[in-house]
Amino acid sequence: MPTETKTTCPYCGVGCGVIATVDDYGKASVKGDPGHPANFGRLCSKGSALAETIDLDGRVLYPEIDGQRANWNDALDLVASKFCEAIAEHGPDSVAFYVSGQCLTEDYYVANKLMKGFIGSANIDTNSRLCMASSVAGHRRAFGSDTVPGTYEDLELADLIVLVGSNLAWCHPVLNQRIQAAKQSRPDMKIVTIDPRRSVSADLADMHLMIKSDGDVALFNGLLAHLAGSSAFDQDYVSAHTIGFNDALEAAQTRSMLDVSEETGLAVGELRAFYRLFETTEKVVTCYSQGINQSSIGTDKVNAIINCHLATGRIGKPGMGPFSLTGQPNAMGGREVGGLANMLAAHMNIEDEAARDRVQRFWNSPTMAARPGLKAVEMFEAVADGRIKALWIMATNPVVSMPDADRVREAISNCPFVVVSDIQKNTDTAALAHVLLPAAGWGEKDGTVTNSERRISRQRNFLDLPGDAKPDWWHMAEVAKRMGFDGFDYDNPATIFAEHAALSGFENGGTRDFDIGAKADISPGIFEAMSPFQWPHRKGAPEGVTRFFADGQFYTPDRKARFISVKSERDDRTSKDAPFILNTGRIRDQWHTMTRTGKAARLSSHLAEPFAEINPADAAELGIDKAGLVRVENSFGSVVLRALLTERQPRGGVFVPMHWNDEYSANARVAALLAPHTDPISGQPALKNIGVKVRPAEMAYHGFAVVAFRPERLEAPYWAVAKTEAGWRVEFGFDKALDDIEAWCRDTFGLFDRGEHLAYVDNPTRQQRHGFFDGERLLLAFYAAPEPVAVSRDWAVKQLSTPLETARARFAVLAGRPGTDQMDPGATVCSCFSVGINQIVGAVAGGCHTVEAIGRQLNAGTNCGSCRIEIKGIIDGCLRQAAE
Structure with missing residues (x-):
């Protein structure tokens, strides 16, 4: 009988519920969970394709030492001994963990406990530093705690949604669907996008402000100055619940409207229209994401936004407030357990001596990190200059994602000892590991994640662990025990979660925002069945939808929010050589x-x-x-x-x-x-x-290939490979023409004497097309020309799975496009249902003049909805052309 398991998507911070089904043959499929309050059954294209990503292709299945298969005991003993040696010779700050928002909360908790409470260093940071650290800092400055005030429901209750630095339609598509559904039911609802480029999200907005990069502080400082002189300014709220307004306003008023226009690149009329809309709309939610955070002035941007909500008292109430949209599935869970180098577990501050003492007593740990550790960029600088002697990287790929990535790769490659825990063997970072540990992947993991609205959900396993793969928390607990530390005898993630919950409520009494003490005594059975819930859930209190700060009480010493004085100083990184x-x-x-x-x-x-x-x-x-x-x-x-x-x-x-x-x-x-x-x-x-x-990038020759198997070796100044349903597609750019293309194809793709070869050569245009066939099966089609190759790529890809029974059919492949008796779907628009642009154009010609009509005929746009904007653009273009 097929089995169903409720779990959570491992992609963005929306935290969508997923139902995974495994049939009698072990094949998995996924669908959205209609009962999960984050998505109510919706999934984006990535979530819908989850079942296609859980194969064992490229998986790390066994521990490896210097590229050779090893057993767990040898690998873990080596990791423990190398970390102990580094600490003994160079001190605890000579080792570091670099973890990930892909980790479950239980993994994060054990890593943080081991590093900060037992090794005694705070050198643990996370790739979440790259996506939401400025939000954390802005929250802490304004609220005294890293608290996201609102809930997803606020997005549907708001009368104005401001999307700043957020391409919601592509990066958080399920939230975008919720907002669009709300707007459809209430057409008076307004959406404003603020972004240097016109992303697809702007196509759904009532107003798009094409701001200069890093012009956000100037924009929101200008808004604060405007609000201070308007009827929206809430003097009573500011006086009763905040501190620092006059200083913040003074800093904002140093720029005139013309100055703001210059610094933002926006016309004065655009500024006034936006400011007036914000002023006259009470229910405003300002959603911000990486365009705000990923900046050298990101924290100031966050506080400039929060200042405007504090000045109007629009925070902690239905349909109002600043809303940080986290990038990763468990960035919030990492924040809860102190996964950042400058934080302590349970949202406590590492700079606070009383907090350090509290956590040390709870953990009964031998030592406690006394100061913040190295943040991500600093950490890899320390790896580069030799201060870090042993580095453990978990569930992330910094050789690709960190800034100055080439230097990061060089630093890791020169580090005396590197451990990588991952699911895939061929990542750029895994290639540099002295010890490679096989981790559990999605579908095999078991634990919890927290989404952007503070909702904790279960990720449940529905697949057996392959090979010798183990959960990340197990890796670290075993190493901790081998290093001689007590307190890591965990049998399952429920035990870790219960400890995490108990710490959150330990000596809390309402003084700290993060408190799930009601779950401190949770049993493995209840943990297994646990439904999604929002924190806080204090011991003795019922679960419920929560908004913070509705009572005007914050987590500063005097319980008042802080206005932060910020200056609008754009950081221009361009130059004559880099314009x-x-x-x-x-x-x-x-x-x-x-x-x-x-x-x-x-x-x-x-x-x-x-x-x-x-x-x-x-x-x-x-x-x-x-x-x-x-x-x-x-x-x-x-x-x-x-x-x-x-x-x-x-x-x-x-x-x-x-x-x-x-x-x-x-x-x-x-x-x-x-x-x-x-x-x-x-x-x-x-x-x-x-x-x-x-x-x-001058190229002498270009190529495009579809091939039934992934080539082992690709050598060209430019190539890009992508998986297809029946093989792979590859784009090429060459700095010189190929002398013997047949020989090159056989060598590059490993065909040698295999396969029937057909070719078409046009000497005047220097175009060549080569096909290699195994009976009626296409092994390789390679198209080459002096310019980018004009081939119907999606049609060519489909030939890999099409029986080519006749010589005529095989020769037709060389044409690179379908005959008159075949339909060319064109470039894919809807990934969920593999619908191409030519199919949509044909449907428009047949009378489908709305996105809904296209959906009824082709299914396009009816699943995740991310392509609906593109479909509308195609419809509008076709109708304009027909009218001309």
Whole structure:
């Protein structure tokens, strides 16, 4: 009988509930959980494809020492002895953990306990430092605690949603669906997007403010000055519940409206319209994400936003408040257990001597870190200069994701001892490990995660652990015991969660925001059945929907919120040699460094190779052709990408996705270009305002291939590989023409004397097309030309799974496009149902003139909804063309 398991998605901070079903043959499928209060059954394209990512291809199945298979005892003994040696010779600050928002709370808890309470160093930080550390710092400055005040329900109750530095439609699509549904039921609801580029989220907004990079402090300081003289200013609230308003206002008033216009790049009329809308709408939620946080002034941006909500008393009430949208599935859980180098467990402050004493007594630990440890960028600088002698990296890929990534790779490769716990063997970081430990992956993990609205949900295992894989908490607990430490005899994640809950309530009494003491006595059975709940859940109190600060009480010593005086100082990173502003971020269907999503064919069907968004006018001046290759570079590094020319990108700017790495492309690790500039308060690096030069990447020859198996070795100045349903697709750029393409294909793709070979050569145009067949099965089709190859790529991909029974059918493959008797679906628009642009255009011609009509006919846009904006754009374009 098929079995169903309720679990939680491992992608973004929305924290969607998932129902995983395993059939009688062991095959898994997923669907949204209609009973989960985060998503009510909705899933995005990534969540919908989860079942396609849980194969064993590339998995680490056994411990390895220096690349050779080992047993657990030898591997763990080596890890414990190397860490003990480093500590004995160089002190506890000579070792470090770099963990991840992909860890479950129980993993995070054990790592934090081991490092801070037993090793005695705070050198544990997380890749969440790269996504939400500025929010943490801003919350702590304003509220006295790292508290997200609101709930997802507020997004549906608000009359104005301000999305600042957030491409919600692609990065948090399920929340975007909830907002769009609310707007459909209440058309008077307004949405404003604030972003340097016109993302797809802007297409759904009533107003889009194309702000200059890092112009946010100026914008919200200007708003504060405006609000102070308006009817929206709540003097009673400010007097009763806050401190510091006059200083914050004085700093804001140093800039005139014309100054704000100059610093933001927005017209005075745009500013006044936005300020007036914010002033006259009581129920306002300001959602912010990486465009705010990933900045050298990120903390000030956060506080500039919070200042405006405090000035109007719009916080802690239904449909009102600042709302930090976390990037990772368990960034919040990591914050709860002290996963950041400058935090202590249970939202306590490591600088607080009483808090350190409290935690040490609770853990009965031999020592306690007395000061903040090294934040992510500082940590890898310490690895580079030799201060860190032993490094343990868990569930993350810093060689791809950290700024100045080439230097980070060099630092890790030179570190005396490196441990990597991961599920995949071929990541850029795993390749550098002295000891590689097989971790549990999604579907095998068991524990909890916390989403952006403080909701704790269970991740349950529905698959057996493959090979010798073990949960991350087990790795660390076993090493702790081998280092001679007591207090790590955990049998299961329920025991760890109960301890975490007990610590949250220990000597709390309402003085700290994070308290789930009601779960301190939870049994394994009750833990297994535990439903999603929001914190706080104090002992003796019932569960319920919670908003913080409704009573005007905060977690500062006097219980009053703090206005923070911030100055609007844009950090211009451009120069004569690097005149363009590089902005990095996510795309719709990929996640972080593609370790998981790169396995799902449909997630690569929408955007299959790394690209650079450039304004067409800039491209014309630089001599960059549509779909040509470009080189983006600065003094830190260089990448080669496909040019995507679009008016969505303002002049002088370039957008590059963060996902591609050396496993999927020749040279597309964009983090290699990112300077290690950090916010001085939060330590979060600036990943969205980098000076770069852009120029054509001159290639003598181009190629495109579809192949039935992944090639072992790809050698070309440019290549990008993506999985398809029946094989792989590969784009190439060559610095010289290929002399013997048949021989090159056989060597590159390992065909040698295998396969029937067919070829088409056009000498005048220098185009060549080669096919290799095993009977009616296509093994490889390779298309080459002096310019980017004109081939119907999605059609060519489908030929890998199409029986080619006749010689005529095999020759047709060389044409690179379907015959008149076949439909070319065109480039994929809807990844969930594999619907292409030509299918949508055909449906429009047949009378489907709304997104809903397209959905009824083709299913496109009816699942995650992320493609609905693109579908509407196609419909509008077709109808305009028909009217001309």
